[in-house]
Amino acid sequence: MLGFSIYLDTEIDGRTENYIKNMSQNGFTGVFTSVHIPEDDDSKYVERLKSLGEICANQNLELTVDIDYQGLKNLGCSVNDAGKLTQFGISALRLDDGFTNSEIAILSHQLAIALNASTISESDVHELTVQNANFDHMEAWHNYYPRPETGLDAAWFAKKNAWLKEQHFSVMAFVSGDTNFRGPVYRGLPTLEVQRNMNPLVATNELDKNFEVDKAFVGDPQISNQLMKQFESFYQHNEIRLRIKTTYPQIFDQVWHNRPEVARDVVRLVESRQQNQKTSVNIRPEQMNVRKIGTITIDNLNYGRYEGEIQICKRALEASKKVNVIGQVNQTDIVLLPLIGENTAIKFIPYEEDSQ
Structure with missing residues (x-):
């Protein structure tokens, strides 16, 4: 599942609605927001949350709200009647650590609950079981970390997620955006520190392939x-x-395709x-030049039966009298080359036409 974040410190206006619709049309199915951010003015967030919930419901998007006791109270709810929040388009609550396991168990029978993946322990799972919690309605969500150097350690993260999987939790984590970073620090909102400045698509793929993460959400409020x-393109069409x-x-x-067998040094169209x-x-x-990473080449007549083969270099290669250089992948997109696997489709875009 892919998700993105919309925050309530600004109006939920037509521009916000258009962005949400565009994200939905491009394969994103979840939205995260928070009513528990100290820097924000909470006097307006109730009406903004209702507006956001209505838009999400219309777009069939799952809306998860980070919330504490005061936020629940401000929405006119208590632990015993939180289920009525679904009327506002809210699908799930991401609970602050202040809730007891007994209260979490009560909430889990009313709507979906996201627990703090980083802090939940074996004793918590035991207590929730004793309290007859509905584990089918519970997932484990990691935090994002605005301040550089405070994101999670990758080895610890992998170990924690392996344990969460043993407890049958779905796991969620955040990646940074690529534009309009969220304040007050403006340095991205990742879960893993190593991913703070990583391309968000690469980071999302890494969470899936290497860390047993089921849901990845963009933490920052907007992507390009x-x-x-x-x-x-990647998640809907490979x-x-x-x-x-x-x-x-x-x-x-x-549209071109990589061969079904993946070469080490090059992508072969x-x-x-x-x-x-x-x-x-x-x-x-x-143009038989040295081939840098991201160089696009075509084999010339000196290569015999290989003549005409177009390749993308995944590593630096020396010049060859059999290979013509015909182009170069933009520097910011070179990080995407490792995502090209067997039969992956490749669409080339003129840089001048898609540089925003």
Whole structure:
């Protein structure tokens, strides 16, 4: 599950609604917000939360609200009647540590509950079991960490998640955004410190593949349109969008695919040699330069039956009289190359047209 964050320190206006709709259309299915942020003015958040809940309900988005006792009270609820919050489009509550296990058990029979993944212990699980909590309604959500150097340690995180999985919890974690970082620190909102400055798509994939995370949410309040499209392409179509500059404009005419067997050094576009064979045009040797990471090449006639094969370099390679350099992946997108696996689709985008 992919999610994103909307905060209540600003109005939920038409621009916010359009952003939410765009994220929904690009494959995001969850929204996180908080009514428990000390820096915020809480005098307006109740009406803003209701507006947000209505938009999420209309877009079939699951809305999870970080909340404490006072926030629950401000919404006109108690532990015993929190279920009525679903009327406002709220799907789940992410509980502050101030709630007792007895109260969590009561809440778990009314709506979905997100527990603090970092602090829940074996004794908590035992107490919740004794209190007859509904574990089908409970997940384990990690925090985000605004201050640099305070994000979680990756080894500890992996160990904690393995234990949470043994307890049959779904696990959620945050990644940073790529634009409009949240104050007051403006340094990203990741769960893992090592991911603070990492490309959010790469970070999300890493959480899934290496850390047993089931849900990844962007912690910051906005991502760029370009990143939004990259998320949609990768998770909905197994496609990587790469912004490039090239002297070979026909590379933009179609979607390409990596071969089913993954090479160590290069991405091999499976359709390229077949197309060259159809045209019967000899590719003369030229621009036989050193190949940096992200260099796009085409094999010339000196490579015999490989002539016409287009590749993307995943590591630096020396120049070859058999290989012409025809382009370069934009520096910020090179980090996406390791995400290209077997049969992954690749869409090249002219850098000038998609640079926002």
